[in-house]
Amino acid sequence: MTTYSTVYVGLGSNQGHPIHQVKQALLTLDTLPCTHLETHSALYCGPPLGPQNQPDYINAVAILKTLLPPLALLYELQAIENKQGRVRQIQRWGPRTLDLDMLLYENKQLNTPLLTLPHPGLYKRAFVLFPLYDCVPNLVLPNEQRLSDLIQRFVVKELHKLNV
Ligand code: ROI
Numbered sequence: 001m002t003t004y005s006t007v008y009v010g011l012g013s014n015q016g017h018p019i020h021q022v023k024q025a026l027l028t029l030d031t032l033p034c035t036h037l038e039t040h041s042a043l044y045c046g047p048p049l050g051p052q053n054q055p056d057y058i059n060a061v062a063i064l065k066t067l068l069p070p071l072a073l074l075y076e077l078q079a080i081e082n083k084q085g086r087v088r089q090i091q092r093w094g095p096r097t098l099d100l101d102m103l104l105y106e107n108k109q110l111n112t113p114l115l116t117l118p119h120p121g122l123y124k125r126a127f128v129l130f131p132l133y134d135c136v137p138n139l140v141l142p143n144e145q146r147l148s149d150l151i152q153r154f155v156v157k158e159l160h161k162l163n164v
Pocket of ligand 1: 011012013046047048049050057058059092093094095099127
């Protein structure tokens, strides 16, 4: 029996037509080997976390079903980022054409120089948690916290769901 793993991926862009970048990445995620896109959230627009002298971000979350192990999937995600023109910059938390963050891979916990699971920003970032809630409102996170409880703590007047 082949058992697919469920993976949540956060998408973010604030350069080079961000809506297009995110939509294109969603299409490409569905073409990865041994992987398909199960569903995705709406697209959201919000101010940058980090330096404020950069454009607003478009964010979304995708749910993948995959047979790839975490590091093989990471390699594929980085290949998509590179193909869509991502240039790794010196400035920490600077603008980017496309970020694909592996948020959760089943309930795996991993701490390697290449990949940390769950993603270290998962519990803290409204632009990740709200799109995630769109997809799986009843999700229980690996620290046993309910996503629905966690998002109560966030004031989100600056995060807008887009109709695109
Ligand atoms: N801020 C927002 N709103 N969305 C992002 O995807 C995002 N990504 C980043 C940093 C620079 C931390 N800020 C962000 O990498």
